[in-house]
Amino acid sequence: MFEFKQRGEILEKFLNALKKCPLFAGLSDDEILTSLKCIGAKVRKNAKNQYILQAGDCTDCISLLASGTALVIQEDLWGNRNVMTNLMPGDYFAEPFAAIPDAVLSVSVVATENCEIVEINMNRLITMCSAACSHHNRLIKNLITAFAQKTLLFNEKITHMSKRKTRDKLLSYLSAEAARQGSLSFDIPFDRQQLADFLCVERAAMSVELSKLQKEGLLKTFHSHFELSPNATN
Amino acid sequence: MFEFKQRGEILEKFLNALKKCPLFAGLSDDEILTSLKCIGAKVRKNAKNQYILQAGDCTDCISLLASGTALVIQEDLWGNRNVMTNLMPGDYFAEPFAAIPDAVLSVSVVATENCEIVEINMNRLITMCSAACSHHNRLIKNLITAFAQKTLLFNEKITHMSKRKTRDKLLSYLSAEAARQGSLSFDIPFDRQQLADFLCVERAAMSVELSKLQKEGLLKTFHSHFELSPNATN
DNA sequence: ACCTCTTTGTTTGAATTCAAACATACTTGC
DNA sequence: GCAAGTATGTTTGAATTCAAACAAAGAGGT
Numbered sequence: 001m002f003e004f005k006q007r008g009e010i011l012e013k014f015l016n017a018l019k020k021c022p023l024f025a026g027l028s029d030d031e032i033l034t035s036l037k038c039i040g041a042k043v044r045k046n047a048k049n050q051y052i053l054q055a056g057d058c059t060d061c062i063s064l065l066a067s068g069t070a071l072v073i074q075e076d077l078w079g080n081r082n083v084m085t086n087l088m089p090g091d092y093f094a095e096p097f098a099a100i101p102d103a104v105l106s107v108s109v110v111a112t113e114n115c116e117i118v119e120i121n122m123n124r125l126i127t128m129c130s131a132a133c134s135h136h137n138r139l140i141k142n143l144i145t146a147f148a149q150k151t152l153l154f155n156e157k158i159t160h161m162s163k164r165k166t167r168d169k170l171l172s173y174l175s176a177e178a179a180r181q182g183s184l185s186f187d188i189p190f191d192r193q194q195l196a197d198f199l200c201v202e203r204a205a206m207s208v209e210l211s212k213l214q215k216e217g218l219l220k221t222f223h224s225h226f227e228l229s230p231n232a233t234n
Numbered sequence: 235m236f237e238f239k240q241r242g243e244i245l246e247k248f249l250n251a252l253k254k255c256p257l258f259a260g261l262s263d264d265e266i267l268t269s270l271k272c273i274g275a276k277v278r279k280n281a282k283n284q285y286i287l288q289a290g291d292c293t294d295c296i297s298l299l300a301s302g303t304a305l306v307i308q309e310d311l312w313g314n315r316n317v318m319t320n321l322m323p324g325d326y327f328a329e330p331f332a333a334i335p336d337a338v339l340s341v342s343v344v345a346t347e348n349c350e351i352v353e354i355n356m357n358r359l360i361t362m363c364s365a366a367c368s369h370h371n372r373l374i375k376n377l378i379t380a381f382a383q384k385t386l387l388f389n390e391k392i393t394h395m396s397k398r399k400t401r402d403k404l405l406s407y408l409s410a411e412a413a414r415q416g417s418l419s420f421d422i423p424f425d426r427q428q429l430a431d432f433l434c435v436e437r438a439a440m441s442v443e444l445s446k447l448q449k450e451g452l453l454k455t456f457h458s459h460f461e462l463s464p465n466a467t468n
Numbered sequence: 469a470c471c472t473c474t475t476t477g478t479t480t481g482a483a484t485t486c487a488a489a490c491a492t493a494c495t496t497g498c
Numbered sequence: 499g500c501a502a503g504t505a506t507g508t509t510t511g512a513a514t515t516c517a518a519a520c521a522a523a524g525a526g527g528t
Binding site: 055074076077078082084095096097098099100101103104106126127128137140141143144145147148149150151152154155156157158159161162164171172175176178179180200218228230 | 289308310311312316318329330331332333334335337338340360361362371374375377378379381382383384385386388389390391392393395396398405406409410412413414434452462464
Binding site: 398399425426427437438441442444445457 | 505506507508509515516
């Protein structure tokens, strides 16, 4: 564990990963470096298969994966394990837990390769420094935007998932996607299996519904392209 | 539409509602007033049944409901209407859309009584004022905490909902609740119908599963009290 | 051209959930 | 104490989804 100012050369290695992180959107390489120094970011390493964070821990740092890969997992009381996300360089994690004082982690993070992690103390991130460094404000705005985006994303997903039937989940998702892209003709970023996983339904059942919807004239689809017909039988 | 500094007496009427809002947690009455002036909050009124916000609009303001009641609703392309939340005085809304530049509202907000709404420009809220007013920092921290809390809440709900079977949804929820409360013996904030709605399952089917789980010795429950047995048959 | 792998749609019986009843215990107000 | 209302558990047939298999079409490599 060491601070950036003492090991400038390490930064070069991390910059490519950090630049991918939405937290640093709109900042130049130099500005990212300055910010990290200003906030007192630290680097830690974890060997493959080590726990980076463990459910039950507390943390007041938002963590950026600088190198390696990791899994966010969740285990329930009876040992059922669930993979939530897989993390790539540039991804960040633990941010909601770090933002809530004394929040206890409900997930664990395990390194699936040797990892290097940049830790940023949330309090120092969201407390304006006395030097009032010009990039600090931008960082705070980026953080808020990142949270807001995740909120919207989750909100939409819950809307789709809360529908009881596969058909309704599909219509909810496709309707939202058309609105988001501003056109009744659009591509989705999923293949059939991924879409089924996203909506938490069986791919087979979903395929059946898609066929029905096409026969009823509500939509046309080929691979990941969709065209909706608002004025169908109804 | 008018600014607070010109109409101080209006504030008194709103203080009770605003004090309930987590955005102002830790601020005294005077500090809330000072902050609202500093940020340039504005008040608007909407008559019953009017749209306060409409899907497709843009807004750069986080809105606080000061008086009255309203509904957050969502309509899909085929006219299916869905009530997302009902808003009470002290609740806030539209915050994720305000935090993302040029984000288009995917929900509408309709007044169900005559409403008074305090609008706070998100940019002025998250940009530190030159006077560096001491409460401004606290507001920004509160905002981030509020976003983080919502992220955690949604994250958990998605975890439960993504389970395919009623039984697994129940175990996922109860497991998380036990962890959150730090005890295998705990109360939940729902009655049976509310729990079923929260997990998006049928109350009857859920009741059946709860009975089975009790017969299998995995848990005991009476009304909203639960006791989990981690070392059951498995 | 041929083979293999992937993606998508279809089918089928079993499992699960839905929807609508009804029964029972408890509250609440009179 | 009684009536009406509410919360919870149970049952049942119908609708839906699951899980596993198979078919067809296309992509990619040799």
